[in-house]
Amino acid sequence: MxxxxxxxxxxxxxxxxxxxxxxxxxxxxxxxxxxxxxxxxxxxxxxxxxxxxxxxxxxxxxxxxxxxxxxxxxxxxxxxxxxxxxxxxxxxxxxxxxxxxxxxxxxxxxxxxxxxxxxxxxxxxxxxxxxxxxxxxxxxxxxxxxxxxxxxxxxxxxxxxxxxxxxxxxxxxxxxxxxxxxxxxxxxxxxxxxxxxxxxxxxxxxxxxxxxxxxxxxxxxxxxxxxxxEAAMRRMWLGWLYDALRNRLYFDEIYRTTFVHGSILLASLFQDFDHGVVDGLIGLVVRAGRSVSCVSGWLDVRVVDAAVNLAGRAGRALSEIGRVLDLRVADRLANLVGLSGRALSDLSNVIDLKVVDGVVEGVGDAVRACGRFIRPIQTGRVQNYLLLAVVEILALVVAFLLM
Known part of the structure; x- marks a missing residue:
């Protein structure tokens, strides 16, 4: 090709x-x-x-x-x-x-x-x-x-x-x-x-x-x-060449020495690195995690749980105080406010009935009285209206002169 x-x-x-x-x-x-x-x-x-x-x-x-x-x-x-x-x-x-x-x-x-x-x-x-x-x-x-x-x-x-x-x-x-x-x-x-x-x-x-x-x-x-x-080549001092050809130019030995043994050596190095470094780091991390876990457990028992218990007792005390205040103060204030509201309601009812309604009815009675007073003046006769006008003018003149 x-x-x-x-x-x-x-x-x-x-x-x-x-x-x-x-x-x-x-x-x-x-x-x-x-x-x-x-x-x-x-x-x-x-x-x-x-x-x-x-x-x-x-x-x-x-x-x-x-x-x-x-x-x-x-x-x-x-x-x-x-x-x-x-x-x-x-x-x-x-x-x-x-x-x-x-x-x-x-x-x-x-x-x-x-x-x-x-x-x-x-x-x-x-x-x-x-x-x-x-x-x-x-x-x-x-x-x-x-x-x-x-x-x-x-x-x-x-x-x-x-x-x-x-x-x-x-x-x-x-x-x-x-x-x-x-x-x-x-x-x-x-x-x-x-x-x-x-x-x-x-x-x-x-x-x-x-x-x-x-x-x-x-x-x-x-x-x-x-x-x-082989015999002929050894007679010509070429036995080394025959051995090399018979052993495939020592490619197997070279391959075994370089690649096989090299791979084994590299694998051993990686194994030592894994055991000595990687496993050591992992063990250190495990021990550090275990220590942190112990410290966090101690803090949880000695600090967090104590704080939670204290908060619980404080909450219960506040709840009891709230209950007492509710029964002794809040309820009485609520009753007082209720009684005050009821009194104000009764007072507003009395004012509405006696004052507001009285004023409204008084205005109505005054309007009806004025109507009864003025109604006789409305006779429908012209001479009565002229007389009324003369009287009003004279009243105005007198008022002007007095001022």
């Missing part, structure tokens, strides 16, 4: 989905057979049933597992023309050759190492003579396990024919490139097949297979024999 080979990358990933599980299931079938062989061995020799040095000669005991494992190993190594791994890697290397030569050479070297390790596995597990009694008695796996191996082996070989480049010599035009038509991207640039990257890759891949067969298959490894690559 990093070099832009999208279709080739997806094709290689799809091919990997078949021959990688094939190798894992084949390894499981081998380990099962060795375990059953050890169970059938009456000597009960102690050894690691997963160690390839304790196997050998299983091709005769487990033929189906051998052939399917061989097909998966060849597909992983990219054996030319007949495996899916060849056709998927062919497109990737062609793209890497044009876009990134450094990536191309890294892929070529990796292909050689993969081919060497794969053939080493095949030779040490299946070829030669059995190196333990368990390997001599290892049975073939039942059909429930070998049937998936056969199906995956078919796809590990036949899937490659769905992605043959159309410009590949001879067989390129015979089978259409169905996979590119299925997932091909219109933005991906296609490159013509050239022989240089293919030849380099075949040299590394086939060279790794042949070299591993010469080291481990030409003369199969015998029981208790030191690994031949």
């Amino acid at each position: 990093g070099i832009g080979a999208y279709v080739a990358g997806v094709f290689h990933l799809t091919a990997y989905a078949f021959f990688t599980p094939l190798l894992f299931l084949g390894a499981g079938s081998v380990m099962r057979g060795v375990e059953r062989g050890r169970a059938a061995d009456s000597s009960r020799t102690q050894f690691n049933p997963n160690d390839m040095a304790c196997m050998g000669g299983l091709a005769r005991r487990q033929p189906i597992t051998f052939w399917t494992f061989l097909i998966g190993g060849l597909a992983l190594s990219g054996f030319p023309l007949i495996t899916a791994g060849f056709w998927s890697r062919c497109k990737i290397l062609a793209r890497a050759y044009w876009s990134s030569p450094a990536v191309f050479w890294l892929l070529a070297v990796a292909a050689g190492l993969i081919a060497f390790c794969t053939m080493r596995q095949v030779c040490m597990i299946f070829l030669g003579q059995p190196r333990t009694r368990a390997a001599e008695r290892a049975p073939e796996s039942p059909p429930l396990m070998t049937a998936p191996l056969i199906i995956l082996a078919v796809f590990a070989t036949g899937l490659g024919w769905a992605g043959i480049a159309e410009d590949f010599p001879v067989i390129g035009g015979l089978v259409p490139d169905w996979f590119h038509a299925l997932v091909g991207s219109p933005i991906e640039t296609t490159y013509d097949l050239v022989w240089q990257p293919l030849a380099v890759w075949l040299a590394f891949g086939l060279g790794g297979l042949v070299l591993a067969w010469l080291v481990y298959g030409w003369k199969p490894v015998r029981a208790s024999e030191t690994d031949r690559v």
